[in-house]
Amino acid sequence: MFEQPLRKLTLGNILEATNNFRETNIIGDGGFGTVYKATLRNGNKVAVKKLSQAKAQGDREFVAEMETLGKVKHQNLVSLLGYCSFGEEKLLVYQYMVNxxxxxxxxxxxxxxxxxxxxxxxxxxxxxxxxxxxxxxxxxxxxxxxxxxxxxxxxxxxxxxxxxxxxxxxxxxxxxxxxxxxxxxxxxxxxxxxxxxxxxxxxxxxxxxxxxxxxxxxxxxxxxxxxxxxxxxxxxxxxxxxxxxxxxxxxxxxxxxxxxxxxxxxxxxxxxxxxxxxxxxxxxxxxx
The missing domain is CATH 1.10.510.10 (Transferase(Phosphotransferase) domain 1)
Incomplete structure (x- = not known):
């Protein structure tokens, strides 16, 4: 995790925050995967992107790319706050955009x-x-x-x-x-x-x-x-x-x-x- 508040986020935390990836929490769907609105235990809202499984192989490559993308910070880019890689599941955690x-x-x-x-x-x-x-x-x-x-x-x-x-x-x-x-x-x-x-x-x-x-x-x-x-x-x-x-x-x-x-x-x-x-x-x- 790149940001202090999310350092201890686990797959269990994400499942809890998205209500087990419940359909009513879906806020976006695209070629790369599905985006869910999530509320963390501390009340903070984030967006969780669940990458399409077929397109997310290669754990080492995934982690290396995440480490690069996590450093990309700019006022006009959605911040990547962290990621979770568990078996075939690859999850990205982004700042939540209100509008x-x-x-x-x-x-x-x-x-x-x-x-x-x-x-x-x-x-x-x-x-x-x-x-x-x-x-x-x-x-x-x-x-x-x-x-x-x-x-x-x-x-x-x-x-x-x-x-x-x-x-x-x-x-x-x-x-x-x-x-x-x-x-x-x-x-x-x-x-x-x-x-x-x-x-x-x-x-x-x-x-x-x-x-x-x-x-x-x-x-x-x-x-x-x-x-x-x-x-x-x-x-x-x-x-x-x-x-x-x-x-x-x-x-x-x-x-x-x-x-x-x-x-x-x-x-x-x-x-x-x-x-x-x-x-x-x-x-x-x-x-x-």
């Missing part, structure tokens, strides 16, 4: 959305440029940007793709991203890069600006077929204003929303070499 994921955009005004964009860019910049060894996230999506009580964003699940690949002989493509966020070059190589993360972050910026999800029924009859295609077509026709979310759009924030749309478009360049770094993206967003 959860960013998916409920309708409750967020433009200032909160811009705060989410800037803060999450700062967190990803740290992973790419401020920590050694550098960490490529590989699964950036809205549900991996969590919010605290002040709506300060924190990036979750960083390093998990690397953890899984350290425990397996090969990396399957299913864990290298989520539909709607996967960069076009993955079709050729399936290799994860920092510029792939930048593309996925560009999709998140589009979500914040348009209020729409990356894929789904919204785009069934729409030119472009998905959020990225639709926005790029609209911009090409000079109709960028039409994609801005009417729920938050007003005269005061229209200019800022169009600037963020422009930054998103650069992140979504088809050629990875033409995309900015996360350091550059953060600077651009700070200037909005």
């Amino acid at each position: 959860g994921r960013t998916g409920r955009l309708e409750v967020l005004d433009w200032n909160k959305r811009l705060k989410i964009a800037v803060g999450s860019a700062r967190g990803l910049k740290f992973l790419h440029h401020g920590f050694h060894p550098h960490i490529i996230h590989r699964d950036i999506k809205a549900s991996n940007i969590l919010l605290n009580e002040d709506f300060e964003p924190k990036v979750a699940d960083f390093g998990l793709a690397r953890l899984i690949s350290a425990c397996e002989t090969h990396v399957s493509t299913e864990i290298a991203g989520t539909l709607g966020y996967i960069p076009p070059e993955y079709g050729q190589s399936c290799r994860s890069t920092k510029k792939g993360d930048v593309y996925s972050f560009g999709v998140i910026l589009l979500e914040l600006v348009t209020g729409k999800e990356p894929t789904g029924p919204d785009f069934k009859e729409v030119e472009g077929g998905n959020l990225v295609g639709w926005v790029l077509q609209k911009r090409k026709k000079g109709e960028a204003v039409e994609v801005l979310d009417p729920a938050v759009l007003n005269a005061d924030c229209e200019g800022a929303m169009l600037k963020v749309l422009q930054i998103a478009s650069v992140c979504l360049a088809e050629n990875p070499a033409r995309r900015p770094t996360m350091e550059e993206v953060y600077k651009l967003l700070k200037g909005v």
Whole structure:
């Protein structure tokens, strides 16, 4: 365990805190495993991620990766507080985020959305440029940007793709991203890069600006077929204003929303070499 209060946490403590992994305690489910809300004996709330068993072999590799990830501390990253490895069970203990994921955009005004964009860019910049060894996230999506009580964003699940690949002989493509966020070059190589993360972050910026999800029924009859295609077509026709979310759009924030749309478009360049770094993206967003 990395943090003093959790040093003595055992599998028994975690079973007690999650009520034996009761379904009603589930707060998230993804490619890497299931997340449970847990309350420790001292009343502290944490989030416990139970890794998918099939993807969590190799005890020595697991512990080595955890020791690395436990050192990654930043105001815009969800803190890994500890881990538990017991037989085939691999459990990660994270700080609990009060407001959860960013998916409920309708409750967020433009200032909160811009705060989410800037803060999450700062967190990803740290992973790419401020920590050694550098960490490529590989699964950036809205549900991996969590919010605290002040709506300060924190990036979750960083390093998990690397953890899984350290425990397996090969990396399957299913864990290298989520539909709607996967960069076009993955079709050729399936290799994860920092510029792939930048593309996925560009999709998140589009979500914040348009209020729409990356894929789904919204785009069934729409030119472009998905959020990225639709926005790029609209911009090409000079109709960028039409994609801005009417729920938050007003005269005061229209200019800022169009600037963020422009930054998103650069992140979504088809050629990875033409995309900015996360350091550059953060600077651009700070200037909005």
